[in-house]
Amino acid sequence: MTWRRIVSAAALALSGFAACAAAPAPPTVDLKILAINDFHGHLKPPPGGFRTADASSPSRTIALPAGGAEYMATAVKALRSSSPNVVMVAAGDLVGASPLLSALFHDEPTIQSMDLMGLDLAAVGNHEFDEGAAELLRLQRGGCHPKDGCKGPEPFTGARFQYLAASTIDTASGKTLLPPYAIKRFGGVPVGFIGLTLKATPRIVAPAGVAGLAFKDEAETINALVPELKRQGVATVVVLIHEGGEPTGGHDECPGISGPIVDIVHKLDPAVGVVVSGHTHQAYVCRIDGRLVTSAHRFGTLLTEIDLRLDARSGALLASQATNHIVRHDRYARDAAQTGLIARYEKLSAPLAQRVVGRLSQAYTAAPDEAGESMLGRLVADAQLAATAAADRGGARIALTNPGGLRAPLQPGPGGVVRYEDVFASQPFSNELVTLTLTGAELKTLLERQFGENVPSEPRLLQVSRGFSYAWDARRARGDRVVPGSLKLEGRPIAPGESLRITVNSYLAGGGDGHRGFTEGRDSLVGEKDVDALARYVNAGPAPVDAPRITRVSP
Template structure:
């Protein structure tokens, strides 16, 4: 049952904010019972960045690091991660049910990117299967994340309210309401800092109040990162304004207080990154290692100083008791002091349903607030040694049957793994292949003019192509549509445009400047065959070597004397990932989907073998 229908049937009260900033929801209301103790126990279960991973994810996306070992077989000892397979909604649902056992007051929430950048099983049906899976596992509320806007904010609103898209039977390899009428989310999508431009009205409710048996109330404020406009396609957010996270949440504190809600938790789709783990090997030496899932901050780890969540957590009102975060796909349970100097828990549960966070706390029934010192959180591994949840299995089975004709289609072959392992200069084998597919896409030929170079954002490449056959048995080296879609799951369009030589130099420089400055933020654009350049570290940081940019044998001058036809996906074309130079493009022509570019190109180069990584060089 969708939330909209549930509201009509159960009479859940909707409170319209005096400021006109959307609608706040209260659920689970019951008559208060006599309280024998001054406190009552509350459990909060949380996760983030699920990204439609209904089936157990494979490869590195389906593992968590639990320990390390020292490999001494080579000349130099090497630290190796010890991992455990984790994730899959059938197992996540079971683990959550087990965790809730014995807890009278429990709530399940998330911190965004529940949908978007999803595997084909969900994406082919506009992520309707994932919403149904979240309904089944008992999610109460989630903040929106940037990927909730992948198909535009109106589609996000449909995720909440339900209804079908008139996209026909599998148009563009997608199909709404393929199994039945989509009824929408039973849980609450929260978007406190996403407003219609020029108004104070949010596109979805800004907060949700959970009322537990006995009368305890906890308010959840939900937000995405304010930089969302720079990392999503502009067409889907036209007419919206994304406001500052701290200012937005702090302004809602008195709104909640006026409703008698003093216990407040922020769900925010912004996060941090654990610092490198210092691991002591059996030889007594200290090595740098990938952080285990429980290292930050329970086992001595910390968050990196440049973590975006830190200044947010440090400036949120002291009246806010806890922060549940996401976006960075990292695991951590840390205390960050609030402006009053009190420790405040900040959590994140990795991604893809591999972990969930269990937080236990005491609620003071006299003050109607959380006892801050009682808040204790732990990240829990979603192991696959428990029984699968039958309701989730049925959802997967239904859509697996519907997707088979598309998923199993053979596109071409590869002779070895084609991966995202970068050269010292930033070039990757898979990036080369995708860029080559886009520059050769006939759908972006405009007026008979073909692009001479294509640029691909690294964040849009979500998985490797592996030579070994998947468990579905397509055969070694065979690339199926499903595997290709897993690599590029966004259904972006390929766009051709004219850029000057100065524009090309500018966008190359933007790989490591402005918002992309710093080692952890650098974004190396992947480029098509025939385009080459060199870069070096100058006195002011990384820079393009003057005169090194070439298209074929033509040297590209850093001025407006030359104009080149280039291709990129619509995300980059709109200036996504802080590549503002793409906005200078003229004569923009929108072609077909990026996945179609890949699907049409791979057969022409099969069996594909990666070439030398010599398009980008570092001096």
């Protein structure tokens, strides 16, 4: 194996000798880390696989069938067999925003799948809090769901792997919700693993999901734990963090990486030698300040192999390297244990998953246009308006939905058939629809906050229903980017004092994604689940969604 040395051996001068002799190499211990991130309950391979450069034409990309628990388990076994010291880790979002096969059972199948693979440690991600802290603890400890009971084919005993949550504080006790770190020994050498999620978790999770919790700064949390680990003999620290970056190269490269992970790594104690990251659904292998920083895309399409060489006496990190392996279906066979697990849950979920809800003549993607709209966003907003327009269902005139809730294209099958599992893949959170009243002025203020100080230059805009429209201008000052007079309903201007019945999902109604303005809504009426509204709308035959509702008047 070829190693990229982090440190070089120094010559040893021995007094009293006529010639210098080379010092013997210190004994070393090799450690292999297998890492994943952002699995999101994808027990079955994700549509589209993994896109990579075409070997025959590097300027083009091709989609390789990849991912899925059956194939990943085989890849893990193959890499385990090559080393006596192996640990498998994850950098958050193992669960949440999952396909129906996992979500229907509150992600218990995914926890069991990870146990079958031999996962050892996992950082919590923001989606681990989708159903709140109590549900996360249930996934760790086991037991039946408090509302839906025991629905799986066997008792759920909880994760055998350990979740780590170094920066998540239970405000009532002042302690971390879950252990902040774990120490594992390999060939007698202790290695510390710190796990944590991004400090912005409260801004991207429904407020109810993080009630009673505080999220501390990532770098400060890690650095504060290093002395404690050192007192226990740890010289090398591996960080599992649900935060990431945006690179520009291939899945084993790292040119021009940017994003929060870069700033975090720059601040870390020198004892931190490896950072396994996630959240941004990107693939990269980087060197930042001499540290190895990795990410394995999403949905189990990649598996990161990290090789470390440690000084057997001091525990210091001597060398490190990493490779992102594509979990290709033509390279790895299906694992029988995973196949059996999936089959047991498919048998239970099939009546709902395979139910035909309608037909579509085209696919609806969540890719935004230059104004910030997507075809799927328009379709979902229209479905929510249709579900709540009647007076006894809310009397809605406008519907808005968050782009983060649109998780996969709505892709019809053969003959245009759409099944319930297809609409669930597009909207997997099962939020309830909430119709509330805002004034025209309150709506404009809420829309302006999409362009606030803490958003990217290309904001992720709320998707809007037919009949409602507005324009925004990137050249205007923040707080005044909605073009005056452009807010219209059925072609007429909306007056500032006009009362509007508006439908959103319960995530937004609770202030999710920082949209606190919805919490000021009045006369709220709770309706059906968003996924069911979409299924019914598809069944009725949706109207075309190609007409834009949002206009961007400048580059």
